[in-house]
Amino acid sequence: MDSDDDFMSAVSSEDDVLPDDSENEDMSDAEDFDFDDEPDPDLGMSKDFGVKKKVPFDINFKVFHPSDIQKQQDDLINEVNMILDISKEEAAILLRHFRWNKERLLEDSMDKQRQVFEAAGLAQTSAGPPRLETIPGFVCDICCEEGEGLQSFAIKCGHRYCVDCYRHYLSQKIRGEGEAARIQCPADGCNLIIDSRSLDLLVMPELTGRYHELLNRTYVEDKDTLKWCPAPDCQNAIECGVKKKELDKVVPTVACDCGHRFCFGCILNDHQPAPCELVKKWLKKCADDSETANWISANTKECPKCNSTIEKNGGCNHMTCRKCKHEFCWMCMGLWSEHGTSWYSCNRFEEKSGTEARDAQARSRVSLERYLHYYNRYANHEQSARLDKNIYQKTETKMVQLQKESGMSWIEVQYLNSASQALQTCRQTLMWTYAFAFYLARNNLTEIFEDNQKDLEMAVEALSGMFEKNVTELSDPKLKVEIMDKTAYCNKRRIILLEDTAANLAEGRWTFNVELTSGAAASSSHRR
Amino acid sequence: MASGSQKRLAKEYADCTKTPPTGMSIHLANESDLHKWHVTLEGPAGSVYAGGRFGLIITLPTDYPFKAPDVRFATRIYHPNVTNDNQGGICLGLLKSGNWKPSTRLLSVLEAIRGLLAEPQPDDPLEARIAHEYQNDRKEFEKNARSYVNHYAKGPVKFDVAPPNVNASGSSKDGAAPSR
Structure with missing residues (x-):
């Protein structure tokens, strides 16, 4: 049986949950994901972090599907929404401002709500839900249009623009610039953030989809413990507690449910054991040297005995010099007779003797x-x-x-x-x-x-x-x-x-x- | 939306020409096109650029005001925030795509550029060497800036394509150095 496959997937499998205290420490900053009060086994959220380590090089991680990512955001938003008594849209803006660090958000908001709200781009006043209005005598400051029945919109700051301009502005931000979480009011110098509810009211459904996709993206990108699976077309994210400063101690290879194995530290394909x-x-x-190196190594070598330049023209590593009939191994250049049947001894690089190394040219060749x-x-x-x-x-x-x-x-x-x-x-x-x-x-x-x-x-x-x-x-x-x-x-x-x-x-x-x-x-x- | 953009542009142009900002005169490069403006800017009094006349070319994208205008110097200028070449690119925060707001008026853009001449911003430089000189050897900077003014910014201002109604007598089609 394929035991390799076993141990890679076991990390995220449910029947393997064995709490391990030493692991919980590493995960302390991931407590945002604690959903104890709302267990939802269907989404796999109830899986514990303390999955037992089967092998020392295996690290703890979890795979999140798009629905999990959405649910995590919703849960955090609901929590902040209840504690601070603000709308869900405002809670979302605050959370994004704090890069989803709920603890710091709550602490700071308790101490100095005014400054926090201002910095996050939230209005201090509480007004009713956003809606389109037709106000007599209104002139749009962007397109300079006026007229009866011109629909206009404003977020809580009261900077009012016509609906067409607002839509154009939003689609330019979302489609043109890929912005979602930090779209400000169109007014010069106003840093109020446009909430998702206002946005849903204004723009076309296809743009809303893109907008929410971008919002989801910022959630994963804002959190150091989350990374997208880099496989093409994969929408999963991986959570892992390994920090950047630990990367000289561990090679955090993770495996997405899509089958892709990659390093959580640098997103490249699995590169164990090298840090x-x-x-x-x-x-x-390799990028610097390999072109030259490739050519040299692929095309010519010198016979270790008579120094004739030799081009490898066959597939076999057993070389016989045409000139001096010396038999050697193409890989290690050692005597073929010494290889015998176990030619794998040439996986070891034998350092050249000191006398040869003294010569600068020889050194560079070595x-x-x-x-x-x-x-x-x-x-x-x-x-x-x-x-x-x-x-x-x-x-x-x-x-x-x-x-x-x-x-x-x-x-x-x-x-x-x-x-x-x-x-x-x-x-x-x-x-x-x-x-x-x-x-x-x-x-x-x-x-x-x-x-x-x-x-x-x-x-x-x-x-x-x-x-x-x-x-x-x-x-x-x-x-x-x-x-x-x-x-x-x-x-x-x-x-x-x-x-x-x-x-x-x-x-x-x-x-x-x-x-x-x-x-x-x-x-x-x-x-x- | 194009009509909205035209209306806004017409209004902005009318406002700018009716009461032009201090030390500036504004014209269209081509009477029928509101999307290209030629601005002549006088170096602010008290700055090293005083006495010089600088040409600015403003190109307004079709998506204006949802996209920021493109503003460049047509006249060579020795300044930490302007590229020291014949492109005349300007580093100005409010013109960057992430910062641009559709409600921002060209009037404020022009005032910001005038402000940049009165007070360069060496912390956000386009020309690192000039910024360094500005901060560490102000005398040398002022000397160089003045010599640029004398060399390039005296006499009638020239834009890449000379506007038909401006300085018709003084325009010549060759390089940046003005005739005295």
Whole structure:
């Protein structure tokens, strides 16, 4: 069974609710979401935050659907509406002004209501509900129109304009500028905010839809604990308590209900085990260097024995120099004979000897080679991860074929799906282990890390090989068991690797050869 | 809405020409088009720009007054809030799209620009170097600003396309440097 899938989705599943006191502390600033007095199991709101951590690198988060987001806003608005005895529209404006921090809103409003209301763009007076009026002798100050029966509108400040101008103004703000929460009265120098009720009264339904969409957006964007799922067409938001300053200690990967896995810290695709800052540095370095580096690495290398320039023209890593007949590995440039069957020893970058490094040119080459070592492996897994998407589609056809040819049931062929998913997740992790390793300074822990990396890589490549077999071979029950075992093993190796890296990251035990700015614990052993 | 916009523009133009703001004369670039104004602005007395005459070109978008007007200097000026090139872009808070209010009159825009000449706002600069000089070496700034005035802002004001009824005798079609 696909245990990887299990632990990722378990975080948000209901049967897993085990309160864990240590977690509640992190979540203290998320208490806005406490809906104890109004439980609503249908929306999944009753889920507790104290979901037990199954593995150390797993973080707590919740997925909110558009209806949840709406309900949260409504609940907060209702609460403020009752406590402060103001209209719901005004409560909404106040909450947006305070970036949905209800506690601070209430505290400040009790102390100095006048200033708070003024700053938020709320009128002090209480007037009746907004309505359109026809006032004799009225001249619109925007279009300078006048005349009998000209309908006009004003919010509480009394700055009155004709309905056409008001509508035009609002549609310009909403459609043209994407503004919603902070649309002020059209009067010069008046900072009163136009409430949603007035807006609904004035504009066309299609614009109201857009307006409320923008309002919802500000709710998520105003809260530090909420982020939109970046997957295209996904309307969910994720709540997570990991703060920006903690990003040197944890890699907060979250999984949306739509299936997209991303980092809550930087919104990029899941990049465990590498922390956000290293990812940023790495991507920048790749963008700067990879074009040249790609060309050099993809096209030429020098024979380690006779220094002839060699172009790789086949797929195999086993190279034989035409000139001197030297046999070596294309990836690590080491002797092929030393590789034997376990050529995976070339996942480890051997630092060059000091004598060679003394030469400045050699040093720069070593530095480039070191980068290329990690980059090649990173890029290889990235590409393979992309190919995995194709494989996934092929899997589905294979599964249908298998069902037909071997008489297996739908449930019996699901192991291929699990295997494909495991491959994708593991490659994603492997890819980032190389970026991570590039910035890692050697100490005792790196040995363990590299062993874990090697184990995972071997398992993934083995599974990948089995997976590409044709249907007749796949229907062999023996291979099925092997694939299932290997899938479980890959997932297990990935968890072990991530557990180890996450634990050391949390404890600040890694030494990086670049400085991490976000944390005090980031040690700074400088580049060799 | 276009008719509303025309009515508003006609009213604003009538108001501006009837009682023009201090030290300004306002004309249309083209008699039949209310959307392009040519303004001649005299440097405020007591400022380094005193004695200079500056051309302003105001372009009113079709969506005016719901969108802010575009205002630029036609005459080169040495000022922290005006681009030091032949674009003459102006940094003025009330003209920015987020701040613009449809009820704001061009009269207040013009007064704000005049105010900017009387008192530059180095904290919100378009030309960081000039702003720095303004704050740290006022003498040097004043010297440079005056030399710009003498070089560019004396004599008849020229707009990109000279208005047909203004300074017809003094207009020449070439660059920014005026004939003395």
